[in-house]
Amino acid sequence: MIKKTKDEFQKLIIEALKELPAQFRDKLQNVEIVVEENMPRGFTSPGTVLLGLYRGIPLKKRSVWHSSTLPDKITIYKNTIEKMCGSDAEIKKRVADVLYHEIGHHFGLNEEELR
Numbered sequence: 001m002i003k004k005t006k007d008e009f010q011k012l013i014i015e016a017l018k019e020l021p022a023q024f025r026d027k028l029q030n031v032e033i034v035v036e037e038n039m040p041r042g043f044t045s046p047g048t049v050l051l052g053l054y055r056g057i058p059l060k061k062r063s064v065w066h067s068s069t070l071p072d073k074i075t076i077y078k079n080t081i082e083k084m085c086g087s088d089a090e091i092k093k094r095v096a097d098v099l100y101h102e103i104g105h106h107f108g109l110n111e112e113e114l115r
Contacts, residue, residue: 001082002091009035009078009095016096024103027059031106032071033099039077052076052098060108074102
């Protein structure tokens with residue numbers, strides 16, 4: 001298994017964000033993107049693998065009453081992604097795929113629409 005440092009992993013996220021079209025990147029305001037080593041225990045049902053998680057209020061569901069809320073949060077689970085990948089290139093692609101998936105949730109897309 002290939003292991004990356006947290007800094008290396010964060011650089012992959014920054015690279016993926018730079019590749020995101022400007023029309024989407026510019027709308028990512030008040031969104032915190034963090035890397036966690038592992039997903040919290042008991043967070044999912046047994047056998048479920050979680051690579052990333054979006055927490056917040058999707059843009060499609062916001063109103064004027066949400067103007068002073070805490071930032072939305074996208075969490076990427078480092079160890080889970082590393083365990084699934086066999087090369088640096090695979091890790092880079094998986095990080096981008098997971099990040100874009102979670103950003104999709106930020107824009108209000110559901111699981112079915114993201115597949």
